[in-house]
Amino acid sequence: MTDLLAGRLREVLPDEAVITDPVRLRTYECDGLTYHRATPGVVVLPETAEQIAAVVRLCQEFRVPFVARGSGTGLSGGALPRSDGVLIVTSRMRRVLSIDLANRRAVVEPGVTNLAITEAVREAGYYYAPDPSSQQICSIGGNVAENSGGAHCLKYGFTVNHVLGLELVTPDGDIVELSEMDAGYDLLGAFIGSEGTLGIATKITVRLSRAPAAVTTMLAAFTTIEGGGRAVSAIIGAGIVPAAIEMMDALAIEAAEAAVRCEYPAGAGAVLVVELDGPEAEVDLQFAEVDRICREAGAFEIRVAASAEERAAIWKGRKSAFAAVGRISPAYIVQDGVVPRTALPEVLAGIDRLQEEFGIRVANVFHAGDGNLHPLVLFDDAVAGEGERAELVSGRILDLCIEYGGSITGEHGVGVDKSRYMPRMFTDEDLDTMQLVRCAFDVGNLSNPGKVFPTPRLCGEIPRVRKEPHPYEAELF
């Protein structure tokens, strides 16, 4: 079947854009989450929306699943390939198609990296606001699929707040356009964050933001993580919305130090990176306030970046923290959960207890301002059973998040990794309702199947074995 399909794919794509060599295929077996692997049946590297549409139509004809992938940096396995399917990689679609500064928007192809958008407009004084830590490589198409966030989303919002329009290929192979100006249902909002289950974005219209007049970045060191937590609550409580408030614990600091020699203050149990931006007078006023709050909460050292280089140095430690953990541990799981800001101390204490109970180390890096935790669960895959224990701890952390009224994902998506936790957060009725939305777009269940939802289902068959009709169906009929 694959040979036959590959032959047909070569009719709609250049020869070298269809990969079937087994050695080459295997390099696509996972994204940024290496825990899950599957060698794709075929990989295609299209360069236009029409090519993607043609590939999707062939997948429909052959009834094989397809998965979209950008740069392959996702952390929930959202782009995990299907061995019985086609992996559609957008890494060759990386043109910035137009920049319209007067209307503060740009149109880009899905393979353009997040940072490349900012680089294209930086000289004119603009930037693209959402900034995942992997911004130099993650693709905007992937950002749209996962509704990616980043350190600065506290003040400026997530991808969904910065995408004004999309051209996409539906699971039927049609090319359609969605815009924020569309009347009726917010289909643009439904598509962003749908993790490739509702189609593949082929053109993205993004909002460009004016670079702030003034930026102040400070690093506050605390002896304990509780001190840092108190400072975060007090800053937000004072009505200040910083551009970012990030926290790292001692283990995360150790990793970043080993990787990029960020030279954070020695002996810190936690550091807080606070960035304030806006008009100069406002930033100065807020800075004085934040400085006072941090000192009152027990900060023993506060550094302020005096130049762009110093600001970059402070951020470098934070932004490289995930991969840097590779320096202090052979393997690790990056977790992504959300808790109400006020519950941070209790949840962190709970994570501490889990570390002791299972003998597994956890480094904590998080967007403290919006309660988005990124616990890094460390383990040695050469030690029998340690991977399983780490997996268990990772799951328990999500339980903690749910228990305190939070969520199992803040910005990395559900993907394949967290689909099994969905029932812990949602009732069967909730999940069935989501499934109905999905079925409205993807009747054949071929667009990134097996992601987001715990069990694969076909549309048309009644979701879950049930005696009574679904509550929403009951209302309709």
Place this chain on the structure above:
Amino acid sequence: MDPELIKDCVHCGFCLPTCPTYVLWGEEMDSPRGRIHLMQQHVEGTPITPEMAGHFDACLGCMACVTACPSGVQYDRLIEQTRAEVEREHVRTPHDRAIRGIVFALFPYPRRLRLLKLPMRLAGKLRPFLARVNPSLGAMAELAPPPARRIRLPRRVPARGPYRATVGLLTGCVQGEFFPGVNAATARVLAMEGCDVIIPPGQGCCGALSLHSGYDARKFAKRTIATFERAGVDTIVVNAAGCGSTMKDYAEILADEPEWAARAAALKVRDLAEYLVELGPAAKRHPLNVTVAYHDACHLAHAQGIRAQPRELLNGIPGLTVREVAESSICCGSAGTYNLFQPEAARDLGDRKAERVRATGAELLVSANPGCTMQITAAMRRGGEQPIPVAHTAQVLDASLRGTAVRG
């Protein structure tokens, strides 16, 4: 290929945008992360297929990924081990073997290179024909710079003004034969900054070309070490980026022979710019009213981490303006012998670099590696316009210290 080194990679992808071949082709298997994955497949028992070898061969060895990696993956060591493995296991086509044979029989030997200069001048006229026979031969003919008059360097150039140090100077193979003016300028600059410069005769290749292509470099390393020991210097100043990075690794290359490794470790190897900044400026700088673009050679910026020093030296010249080249961390495609073995990819990267160099509007390009100089000049010439002149940092400094104009 050391499985422990492979394990360091966490598959984050931060290396992808820095990789010239990923930038060109957008394929996972032509990125550092993808190549490490291929190495892992080989370690797990997959034999080296022609496809796999092709992806390893396509790596420029520019080391930009080493700079970018937050997990500290030693890709430089991994790719060297891999290239050696490819040479052992993979049977190349006769065509491929012949070209490699020619290059490795010629380039590391200055005397043979010298003999080659006349035929290469003729080859310039035959280029279209050679390119048809084999793209590598075409590339070789295209890259050859116009013949330069040979400059015989004295064995010792005494310090001008107060004496500050004694250093040895590596003359190199390609640098010495094709850009003799650079070595002369380097010797003058060092002397004017108060150094006794010792230039041992009979120097050969430092081993860089072999090492970066998976061949044994130990013979070259030992000979170079012995030459400078005989000359009685413990600090060697190198003005070619690729040579400097290889010589800094001598102790590691000779690790299996402890006596030689110890002798290697006793030598201090410094890039010219690195050394001059460590030494501090003493000689008077005369103004040069020129706008230059500075090109980061990979083996300087990525392999040796030397970015600030050449800029500091250039900015220290009154009247001179330094402009940055966009995408400065992406390789120009020269990469040692890469432009001979992978002419198509090298050509694309060269064109990309030439375009960005031109966009700076600079009057002069400063490049501290002979390979880059030939590559970028050839690319600018291909672009149809008059190439802007290229000079080595040493030549710019030489002009400023002597109060003359820069001659590339």
